[in-house]
Amino acid sequence: MAFKKLINFKTLSAILASIFLFASTVIAQDAGATTTPATDDAANATMWTGVGYYVLLFLLVAVIVGIVGKIFRVYDLTSQIQGKKGMNWNNIMGVCFIVFLIAGSYGAYWSFVEQGSHILPAAASIHGVKLDNMFMVTFGITVIVFFLTQIALFGFSYLYRGSDKRKAYFYPHNNTIEKIWTVIPAIVLTILVITGFFTWSEITNTTDAKGEPASINIDVTGHQFAWEIRYPGKDGKLGVKNYRLVTGLNKLGVNFQDKNSFDDLIADTLVLPVNKSVRLNILAQDVIHSVYMPHFRVQLNAVPGLPTFFKFTPTITTAEMRTKLDNATFEYLLYCNKICGGGHYNMKKVVRVVSEAEYQDWLSKQKPYLNDQLRKELKMADNGQTKGIVQNRLALNN
Numbered sequence: 360m361a362f363k364k365l366i367n368f369k370t371l372s373a374i375l376a377s378i379f380l381f382a383s384t385v386i387a388q389d390a391g392a393t394t395t396p397a398t399d400d401a402a403n404a405t406m407w408t409g410v411g412y413y414v415l416l417f418l419l420v421a422v423i424v425g426i427v428g429k430i431f432r433v434y435d436l437t438s439q440i441q442g443k444k445g446m447n448w449n450n451i452m453g454v455c456f457i458v459f460l461i462a463g464s465y466g467a468y469w470s471f472v473e474q475g476s477h478i479l480p481a482a483a484s485i486h487g488v489k490l491d492n493m494f495m496v497t498f499g500i501t502v503i504v505f506f507l508t509q510i511a512l513f514g515f516s517y518l519y520r521g522s523d524k525r526k527a528y529f530y531p532h533n534n535t536i537e538k539i540w541t542v543i544p545a546i547v548l549t550i551l552v553i554t555g556f557f558t559w560s561e562i563t564n565t566t567d568a569k570g571e572p573a574s575i576n577i578d579v580t581g582h583q584f585a586w587e588i589r590y591p592g593k594d595g596k597l598g599v600k601n602y603r604l605v606t607g608l609n610k611l612g613v614n615f616q617d618k619n620s621f622d623d624l625i626a627d628t629l630v631l632p633v634n635k636s637v638r639l640n641i642l643a644q645d646v647i648h649s650v651y652m653p654h655f656r657v658q659l660n661a662v663p664g665l666p667t668f669f670k671f672t673p674t675i676t677t678a679e680m681r682t683k684l685d686n687a688t689f690e691y692l693l694y695c696n697k698i699c700g701g702g703h704y705n706m707k708k709v710v711r712v713v714s715e716a717e718y719q720d721w722l723s724k725q726k727p728y729l730n731d732q733l734r735k736e737l738k739m740a741d742n743g744q745t746k747g748i749v750q751n752r753l754a755l756n757n
């Protein structure tokens with residue numbers, strides 16, 4: 360038997376040697392790749408050799424652990440042949456469980472502390488605080504359950520490890536225990552889901568969210584690969600649109616038979632006054648995009664043909680957030696959160712939350728959507744005020 364084990368040991372050594380050779384070749388390639396120019400292919404190759412390196416490193420460690428185990432086993436068997444008492448593997452495995460529990464718990468703690476510092480800063484909107492509270496409650500419950508179950512799992516494995524002194528108690532089934540561990544998680548999950556449902560209704564389905572008009576009504580339209588932002592002019596009303604009116608210049612298909620559209624503004628940045636409710640009208644022109652503003656805890660899909668909206672109130676200005684985070688260059692951002700094509704990564708807009716006065720000042724400097732070129736295209740009479748009859752030949756007859 361000991362001979363057979365030794366053969367296994369030889370086989371293992373051979374595997375280890377070949378893995379080591381392969382690993383060193385990969386490491387050499389990896390080092391070579393980093394010196395080549397950073398083209399896409401080279402970056403890809405580096406990534407995969409990087410992954411290969413860690414996979415091999417893991418296998419190497421696993422093999423080393425296996426070999427150490429085998430050495431112990433050989434020692435153990437030799438002791439037995441010599442009539443000595445062998446090693447108590449049950450105790451060794453039991454202690455390993457405890458070591459794993461302590462190391463694993465520390466790993467989880469380290470991950471919370473290390474990754475936890477990368478979490479988003481405090482929610483910068485009214486509803487965001489509610490969402491964060493819900494997140495923290497769910498997180499708290501799952502973390503407690505996580506640590507309790509791990510302690511129970513590894514603690515029991517240690518406490519009731521195999522021993523010659525006691526016999527395992529045969530305990531195949533217990534309905535009471537089954538009921539307890541089915542009913543308790545069911546109740547907890549039901550509470551979490553219902554709380555989530557009510558919180559979401561509170562955010563989206565209240566009279567304020569549906570009925571009361573928002574202070575500002577802004578169109579956010581996604582297309583491959585940019586966001587177009589349209590603000591209402593002095594009248595506070597956005598002109599209607601129709602996708603059939605979309606042209607190179609009239610990118611959003613604004614209908615200029617609607618007088619509300621004359622003073623609409625096109626903006627490059629999403630600027631919002633603090634503590635004023637904002638209604639974002641969310642639209643898409645080609646594929647599904649997603650309006651994602653993590654600092655405000657806002658995310659809603661932009662679906663072609665299915666206009667939707669989200670109302671929220673920003674509560675922290677960009678300047679305040681900069682002081683809070685001690686980061687002078689901090690900007691709120693609007694991302695696209697659907698992988699919508701090759702230029703998806705580019706769908707990013709700066710969002711700036713400012714005081715009411717700053718907002719009015721900024722608004723007065725924005726360019727009108729109806730610029731001279733578009734006027735020409737639509738053959739509109741330019742009398743400086745856009746009054747009178749509009750000859751919108753492209754507009755629908757409605």
Ligand SMILES: [Cu+2]
Nearest residue numbers: 648695699706
């Ligand atoms: Cu997109």
